Amino acid sequence: MIEMPIIDVQKCDGCGLCxxxxRCNALAIIDRIVTIIESMECDWCTDCEGVCRTGAISCPFEIIMQES
Ligand code: SF4
Ligand code: SF4
Structure with a gap:
Protein backbone atom coordinates (compact mmCIF):
# COMPACT_ATOMS: atom_id res chain seq x y z
CA MET A 1 0.00 0.00 0.00
CA ILE A 2 1.35 3.45 -0.86
CA GLU A 3 1.28 5.83 2.08
CA MET A 4 -0.09 9.25 1.19
CA PRO A 5 -0.80 12.51 3.01
CA ILE A 6 -4.16 12.54 4.76
CA ILE A 7 -6.48 15.47 4.13
CA ASP A 8 -9.04 16.66 6.65
CA VAL A 9 -11.63 18.24 4.37
CA GLN A 10 -13.27 19.96 7.35
CA LYS A 11 -10.11 21.99 7.95
CA CYS A 12 -9.05 22.71 4.35
CA ASP A 13 -9.88 26.23 3.22
CA GLY A 14 -8.63 25.72 -0.33
CA CYS A 15 -5.79 28.24 -0.02
CA GLY A 16 -3.54 26.21 -2.34
CA LEU A 17 -0.32 26.68 -0.36
CA CYS A 18 0.32 22.96 -0.31
CA ARG A 23 7.16 19.43 -6.53
CA CYS A 24 5.50 16.22 -7.67
CA ASN A 25 2.18 17.69 -8.81
CA ALA A 26 0.40 15.21 -6.57
CA LEU A 27 -2.21 17.71 -5.33
CA ALA A 28 -4.99 19.80 -6.86
CA ILE A 29 -7.90 21.95 -5.71
CA ILE A 30 -11.21 20.40 -6.67
CA ASP A 31 -14.44 22.02 -5.47
CA ARG A 32 -12.35 24.31 -3.18
CA ILE A 33 -10.81 21.37 -1.33
CA VAL A 34 -7.34 19.96 -1.87
CA THR A 35 -7.34 16.48 -3.37
CA ILE A 36 -4.62 13.94 -4.09
CA ILE A 37 -4.61 13.40 -7.83
CA GLU A 38 -1.41 11.47 -8.49
CA SER A 39 -0.58 9.15 -5.61
CA MET A 40 2.28 7.53 -7.50
CA GLU A 41 3.97 10.91 -7.81
CA CYS A 42 4.28 11.68 -4.08
CA ASP A 43 7.88 11.57 -2.86
CA TRP A 44 6.91 11.86 0.87
CA CYS A 45 8.77 15.14 1.34
CA THR A 46 6.13 16.33 3.90
CA ASP A 47 6.37 19.92 2.59
CA CYS A 48 2.60 20.09 2.17
CA GLU A 49 2.08 19.34 5.85
CA GLY A 50 4.63 21.95 6.86
CA VAL A 51 3.06 24.77 4.87
CA CYS A 52 -0.59 24.16 5.78
CA ARG A 53 -1.82 26.84 8.21
CA THR A 54 -4.98 25.03 9.22
CA GLY A 55 -3.53 21.60 9.96
CA ALA A 56 -5.67 20.07 7.23
CA ILE A 57 -2.97 17.91 5.73
CA SER A 58 -0.84 15.43 7.61
CA CYS A 59 1.87 13.01 6.55
CA PRO A 60 1.75 10.04 8.90
CA PHE A 61 4.39 8.07 7.05
CA GLU A 62 7.85 7.39 8.37
CA ILE A 63 10.90 7.83 6.17
CA ILE A 64 13.74 5.43 6.91
CA MET A 65 17.14 6.26 5.50
CA GLN A 66 19.37 3.33 4.65
CA GLU A 67 23.13 3.64 4.87
CA SER A 68 24.96 2.37 1.82
S1 SF4 B 1 -2.44 24.29 2.56
FE1 SF4 B 1 -3.94 23.28 3.91
S2 SF4 B 1 -5.75 24.60 3.86
FE2 SF4 B 1 -4.47 25.18 2.09
S3 SF4 B 1 -5.25 23.93 0.36
FE3 SF4 B 1 -3.57 22.79 1.31
S4 SF4 B 1 -4.56 21.39 2.82
FE4 SF4 B 1 -6.06 23.01 2.26
S1 SF4 C 1 4.41 14.84 0.73
FE1 SF4 C 1 5.51 16.17 -0.75
S2 SF4 C 1 5.25 15.16 -2.74
FE2 SF4 C 1 3.73 14.27 -1.34
S3 SF4 C 1 1.86 15.46 -1.68
FE3 SF4 C 1 2.99 16.44 0.02
S4 SF4 C 1 4.28 18.04 -0.91
FE4 SF4 C 1 3.59 16.64 -2.55
Missing amino acids: IGVC
Whole structure:
Protein backbone atom coordinates (compact mmCIF):
# COMPACT_ATOMS: atom_id res chain seq x y z
CA MET A 1 0.00 0.00 0.00
CA ILE A 2 1.35 3.45 -0.86
CA GLU A 3 1.28 5.83 2.08
CA MET A 4 -0.09 9.25 1.19
CA PRO A 5 -0.80 12.51 3.01
CA ILE A 6 -4.16 12.54 4.76
CA ILE A 7 -6.48 15.47 4.13
CA ASP A 8 -9.04 16.66 6.65
CA VAL A 9 -11.63 18.24 4.37
CA GLN A 10 -13.27 19.96 7.35
CA LYS A 11 -10.11 21.99 7.95
CA CYS A 12 -9.05 22.71 4.35
CA ASP A 13 -9.88 26.23 3.22
CA GLY A 14 -8.63 25.72 -0.33
CA CYS A 15 -5.79 28.24 -0.02
CA GLY A 16 -3.54 26.21 -2.34
CA LEU A 17 -0.32 26.68 -0.36
CA CYS A 18 0.32 22.96 -0.31
CA ILE A 19 0.00 22.78 -4.08
CA GLY A 20 2.58 25.53 -4.42
CA VAL A 21 5.21 23.53 -2.53
CA CYS A 22 4.43 20.11 -3.99
CA ARG A 23 7.16 19.43 -6.53
CA CYS A 24 5.50 16.22 -7.67
CA ASN A 25 2.18 17.69 -8.81
CA ALA A 26 0.40 15.21 -6.57
CA LEU A 27 -2.21 17.71 -5.33
CA ALA A 28 -4.99 19.80 -6.86
CA ILE A 29 -7.90 21.95 -5.71
CA ILE A 30 -11.21 20.40 -6.67
CA ASP A 31 -14.44 22.02 -5.47
CA ARG A 32 -12.35 24.31 -3.18
CA ILE A 33 -10.81 21.37 -1.33
CA VAL A 34 -7.34 19.96 -1.87
CA THR A 35 -7.34 16.48 -3.37
CA ILE A 36 -4.62 13.94 -4.09
CA ILE A 37 -4.61 13.40 -7.83
CA GLU A 38 -1.41 11.47 -8.49
CA SER A 39 -0.58 9.15 -5.61
CA MET A 40 2.28 7.53 -7.50
CA GLU A 41 3.97 10.91 -7.81
CA CYS A 42 4.28 11.68 -4.08
CA ASP A 43 7.88 11.57 -2.86
CA TRP A 44 6.91 11.86 0.87
CA CYS A 45 8.77 15.14 1.34
CA THR A 46 6.13 16.33 3.90
CA ASP A 47 6.37 19.92 2.59
CA CYS A 48 2.60 20.09 2.17
CA GLU A 49 2.08 19.34 5.85
CA GLY A 50 4.63 21.95 6.86
CA VAL A 51 3.06 24.77 4.87
CA CYS A 52 -0.59 24.16 5.78
CA ARG A 53 -1.82 26.84 8.21
CA THR A 54 -4.98 25.03 9.22
CA GLY A 55 -3.53 21.60 9.96
CA ALA A 56 -5.67 20.07 7.23
CA ILE A 57 -2.97 17.91 5.73
CA SER A 58 -0.84 15.43 7.61
CA CYS A 59 1.87 13.01 6.55
CA PRO A 60 1.75 10.04 8.90
CA PHE A 61 4.39 8.07 7.05
CA GLU A 62 7.85 7.39 8.37
CA ILE A 63 10.90 7.83 6.17
CA ILE A 64 13.74 5.43 6.91
CA MET A 65 17.14 6.26 5.50
CA GLN A 66 19.37 3.33 4.65
CA GLU A 67 23.13 3.64 4.87
CA SER A 68 24.96 2.37 1.82
S1 SF4 B 1 -2.44 24.29 2.56
FE1 SF4 B 1 -3.94 23.28 3.91
S2 SF4 B 1 -5.75 24.60 3.86
FE2 SF4 B 1 -4.47 25.18 2.09
S3 SF4 B 1 -5.25 23.93 0.36
FE3 SF4 B 1 -3.57 22.79 1.31
S4 SF4 B 1 -4.56 21.39 2.82
FE4 SF4 B 1 -6.06 23.01 2.26
S1 SF4 C 1 4.41 14.84 0.73
FE1 SF4 C 1 5.51 16.17 -0.75
S2 SF4 C 1 5.25 15.16 -2.74
FE2 SF4 C 1 3.73 14.27 -1.34
S3 SF4 C 1 1.86 15.46 -1.68
FE3 SF4 C 1 2.99 16.44 0.02
S4 SF4 C 1 4.28 18.04 -0.91
FE4 SF4 C 1 3.59 16.64 -2.55
